[in-house]
Amino acid sequence: MKSIWNSAFGLLLVTGIFFGMALPFGKVAMQAGVPALLWAFVIAFGSGVVLSAVLLINGGRPTLSPRKLRYYLIAAAISFAYPNYLMFAAVPHLGAGYTSIMVTLSPVFTLVFSIAFGVRRPNSLGVVGIAVGFVGALMVAATRGEVGQPAEIAWVLAGLFIPVCLAAGNVYRTIDWPADAGPIELAAGCNLAAAVMLLVGLLFSAGPSSFATLSEVPLLPAAQVAASSAMFAFYFRLQVVGGPVYLSQIGYVGAAIGLGAGIVLLGERYLPLTWLGALLIAVGVAMTTAAQKKKG
Template structure:
């Protein structure tokens, strides 16, 4: 266990596996009638509560002030609430594997936004990687989800907004990270803020008791809270051991887990073009990662 805790590749695989499990869990939850906002709430509240408890147990606190409040609200919206709402709303229409591919595009959009804002100097390899990745994204988008039931273009667009929102969050956390604040402190506050947003969204969009369907899948709720809490604990350890460039490859592992679990356990199937697009996205990701490593 100690060797795994200090291994970048081991932490990457574990983190990607945990993120990948969130995809089939989300499909099972929505199939059981759980609203997307409520399932996203389960993840943010569960992770936020666990991280906050760990923070307090180690003598820490949120240390809320105006600067951190702004940070919590923005990060909660673009990194957690919006992408998770889109994720769990899209999965029933696009499939677990197809939606998982969207995570692989986040590093590409992140690098593109960084170049646009001049946070990173462009290189030919990085620009070429973005180009290849975007071509792959277009190929994937044209296949519109599972082979047996192509999704409406609006759901494909919703799926593509997931990596865009995540990339905006990645850039924002870089430019507005409150000085002197630790990652656990900021993650706990952001997740709890996201939980509040999602609770308001669920209450305003669902009649009756939106939490009622959770009673039908208690084991799934417990499993999701355990997985999401462990995922963020491993996430921060990976950031410390492997750095941000290595960290960006989590989506690649999660997409592979999503595709495999979708086919083996949920009966999903995808067209050859979807696999071709996924390969192109992977090639683009490798190119942009190499460009970032060279720059570092």
């Protein structure tokens, strides 16, 4: 465990695996009638409580300052609350595998934002990688989801907006990371802040009675919270060890898990153009990743 905690690649692999589990879990929950806002709340609240307990058990003493409060609110909104809601709202329309492919664009958008905010200077390889990734995204978007079940354009655009949110969060958390806080504390605080935001939205849109839908999937919430809690602990550690662009590659690992589960366990099928677009996205991600190892 100690070697994984200090290895960027090990952290990336573990975080991506746990991240990828969320999409097939979410699709099953949505098909059972659980609202997307409720499922996103379950993840945020459950993970926040578990991580807070871990922090306290290990002798941590969380503190709340105006700086940390700002960090929690902004990071929670753009990294967790909104993109998670979008993912679970879109997955019944797009499929777990298709949504996973969209998430793989996160490294490309992260590089774009890193360049824009001066976190990373551009170079030719990075620019070409961004272009290749976008071409792949356009190809995937054109297929509009599973074979024989084309989604509305609005849902395709929602799927494309997920990696934009994730990328913005990756860069923001690096820029504004509080110097006096560790990864577990920040993960707990951001998840609890996201839970509050999601709960407010849920109560106004679906009402308290929506919680009854969780009885349709009695074991799934516990499995999702366990996976998400582990994912967030490694996620914030990866932010420190690997940096924002390397962190964004969890979408690539998660896509392999989500796509595999969608096809094998949920019976999803995709057009050849979707696979070709996914391949181009993979090439674009590989190029933008390689660009981080070179001076701009």
